[in-house]
C-alpha cells in the first residue's frame with residue numbers, strides 16, 4: 001500500500017539571530033540532512049501526483065510532502081533556496097492576519113517572549129496581568145492538556161497554555177501588550193522581521209510552491225462560534241486566493257491542529273469556502289482510512305524523523 005508522509009516544519013534557520021531567538025527551530029544544516037535522508041529513504045511526492053490524488057484522479061502517491069506553517073520569513077530566506085536547488089516544491093500555510101493588520105500574531109508574540117525572557121518570569125508577570133484583568137479569562141479551560149509535558153519545562157507549557165487556551169481569544173493581544181510593558185527592555189517583534197512579504201510570496205509561487213490558508217488570527221478554531229470560525233476561514237482562504245493567484249488546489253491547515261481544535265462546523269465552512277483538503281497536526285501517515293478523510297489529513301512533525309530534532313537555547 002502506498003504511503004504519503006506530510007512532514008510539518010515551522011522555524012528553519014541557521015542561527016537564532018532574530019525573533020524568536022532561542023525558541024525551538026530546526027537548524028538549517030539539519031534541514032539539509034533531513035532532505036537528503038528523505039530523498040534516499042522515501043522519495044518526494046511529485047506536485048502533479050499530489051494534486052491528482054486530491055482530485056480523486058489517482059491513488060495515494062508514495063513519498064514525502066513538505067509543509068511549512070505560519071508564513072515565516074525563514075521559508076523565503078532559507079527553505080526556498082534549498083528547495084530550488086533540489087527541484088522540490090513545498091506547501092506553505094499562511095495565517096493572513098499580519099498581512100492585513102501589520103501586527104504579529106499572538107502565537108508568535110508568545111514564541112518571541114519565550115525565546116527571550118526566562119519562563120518563570122513570564123509566568124509570574126502573566127499571572128499579575130490576569131489578576132488585574134480577570135475579565136480576560138473565559139474560564140473555558142477545555143483543552144488543558146493540549147501541550148502536555150515539554151522538554152522546555154512546565155513553566156513554558158503553562159505560559160503558552162494560559163494564553164492560547166484560557167485567555168479569551170479577543171483579549172489575547174491586549175493581555176500581551178500589558179505583559180510586554182512590564183518587561184523592561186523587551187522589544188516586541190515586527191511583522192517585517194517575522195513574516196514573508198507579499199513580494200516574497202509571489203516569488204515563491206513563481207518557483208512552483210503551493211500555498212494554503214491557516215486562518216486569520218491563528219486561534220483554536222473550536223473555541224470560536226460557528227460564525228467566528230467561518231469568518232476566519234473565508235477571509236484567509238480569500239486572501240490566499242487573491243494574493244497567490246490561481247493554484248491547482250485550495251488547502252488549509254488548522255491552527256495548533258489537534259483533533260480537538262476543529263469541529264464539523266469548521267469542515268462545513270472549509271467546504272463552503274471551496275477548500276479541497278485540510279491538514280491537522282495529528283501524527284500519522286496518509287494511507288488507507290486516513291487518505292479517505294481529506295479534511296483531517298495527518299502530518300508528522302519533522303522531529304519524528306532523522307535529523308529533525310529542534311535546536312533551542314531558552315533563556
Ligand SMILES: [Zn+2]
Nearest residue numbers: 069070255256
Ligand atoms: Zn500555525
